[in-house]
Amino acid sequence: MGADDPDTLEPTACPTAGDIPMLGLGTWENTDADQCAESIRTALETGYRHIDTAQAYDNEAAVGDGIAAADVDREEVFLATKVWLSNLAPDDVLETTRESLDRLGVDAVDLLYVHWPAKTYDAEETLAAFSDLYDEGLIENVGVSNFLPEQLETAVEVCDAPIVANQVELHPLLPQPELREACEVHDVEVVAYSPLARGGVFDHPTIQEIAAKHDVSEAQVSLAWLRENDVVAIPKATGVDHIRDNWASLSLELDPEDVAAIEAIDDRERTVDPDFGPWNQ
Template sequence: MDVPTVANGLPALGLGTYKNKGEQATESVKTALELGYRHIDTAAYYENESAVGAGIEASSVPREEVVVATKLWYDDLAGDDVVPAAKASLDRLGLDSVDLLYVHWPAGSYEASETMPALNELYDEGLVENVAVSNFTPEQVATAQDHSAAPIVANQVECHPLLQQDELRDYCESEDVAVVAYAPIARGKVADVPELSDVAQKHDASEVQVSLAWLRQRDVAAIPKATSEAHIRANWESQQLTLDDADLAKIDELDREERLIDPGFAPW
C-alpha cells in the first residue's frame, strides 16, 4: 500500500508511543514499521526515546524512509536549553537528526522570541529537518511563525470526532501547517458514539477505523497509540477505508466538545 500523506507530505498515519516503554515500545515500533508505517512519534517526556530508537534500528526499514518526531518538554525551552535538550534526545534515539522537533507545550520556559531562534539553530545545523509546535492556539502559531525563519510545518493537538478543532484546522490549512492529531480515537470513547457506529456498520469497519479515516480525509495526520500487533494492524487498515460525503457530513455534524487532555498549564 502506498502511504497516504497530508499537508507538507507527512504520512497520514503514524504510531503514537505515549506510555509505551521498554521492550514493548521497541517491539511496537518495529512491528509498525514492518507493517508499513512511516511516521513514529515520541517525546522526551515519554521517557522512551531510547526504546523507540531501538525499534527503528531493529526494523528492516531504511532510516531515510521514516518520519521520526520527538518533542522538547516545557522545562527545556529557554534559549540556552533548547540545543542541549535536543541533542540529548538525538543521543537517546541513536539518530543523527529527527524529521520533526516539536515544542511540546507553549508553557514553562517557552518564549517565542527565545525558543524559536534556538530551534532554527538546530534546523540550520541539519540536526532537525523540520520545526513544529504542539498544543498551540492559532494565535500562538502566528507568534511562533513571526519568530522563526524556518517554516513551522506542523501543529500537534488533540483532535478527533468529539473535538474537531474546526477553527484551528482552518487556520493551519491557510498557513500550510499540517495538523497532527493525538488521542485521535478519544482514548476509545469513539466506540460509544452512535453516529460513528452507524458509519462503521455500513462499511463493515470499527468506530476506531472510521475516526482515523475521517481525520485522514480531513487532511489531518493521526498518531494513535497501539502496542499489540492486532491493534497496530487494524489502525493501518483504516487507510483502506474511504468514507463517502454522507459519512463525512454525519461526523462533521457531531456537536461535541469533549477535550480529554486539559492540564492546568494549557493555553486555552
C-alpha cells in the same frame, strides 16, 4: 468501500501531507522498553513510516531500538520528538535535543516540536534555538504542539525556519475547526494526537453506526475521517491487532453521508486538559 481484513492487509504506501505520512504511530504512555521497541518494529514492518515520541514520554531510547530492529531503512522513517516545557530556554533546547538524538540513536530527527507553549517557552528565544538546530542539520523541520491560532501566528512570524506542523488533540468529538483553518492559512499541517479520543469514539452511536455499515472498527472510521480532512493522525497502539487495524483505515473510503454525519456530531470531549494548557490561561 470497506477496509481490507487487517489480518491479511498487505503494506501499502501511506499518503502524505507535505512530507509527513498521514498515519503514524503514537507512543505516549508506551513506557515498557521491550514492548515499545516491538511496537515500533511491528508498525514499521506493517507499512507505517511515521513515528512520534517526546522527551516527556521517557521512551526515546526504546523508540530508537525499535527503528534499528525493523527491516526498514532509517531514511524511510519520518521520526518526530518534542522538547518538554521545562527545557524550552534556548540553551536547554540545544542541550536536551542533542540528548534526545543520542537516546534515539540518530543523527537528526525529521520533526522537532515545541511540546507546549508553557513554562519556559518564549516565542522569540525558544524558536531561535529551534532555528539554530535546523541550520545545523540536527532537525529537518520545526513543529509546534498545542498552539492556539494566535500563538501559531506569532510562532510563524518569529521563527526563521519554516514551521510545518501543529500537533493538537483532534478527533470527531473535538474537531477544532478554527484551529484547522488557522493552520491552513499559515500552510501548517495539522497532526492529531489522541485521534480516537482515548477510546471515546468507540462508544459514540454515530461512529458505531458508520463502522457497522462498512464492517470496520470505530477506530478506522475516526482515522478515515481525519484523513478525509487532510489531518495527519498518530494513534497510539501497542499490540499487533491494533497496529494493523489502524493501518487498515487507509483502505476505508467514507461516503459523503458518513462525513456529514460525523460533522454533525455536537458532543465535545477534550481528553488532554492540563492546567497549563493555553486554553486554560
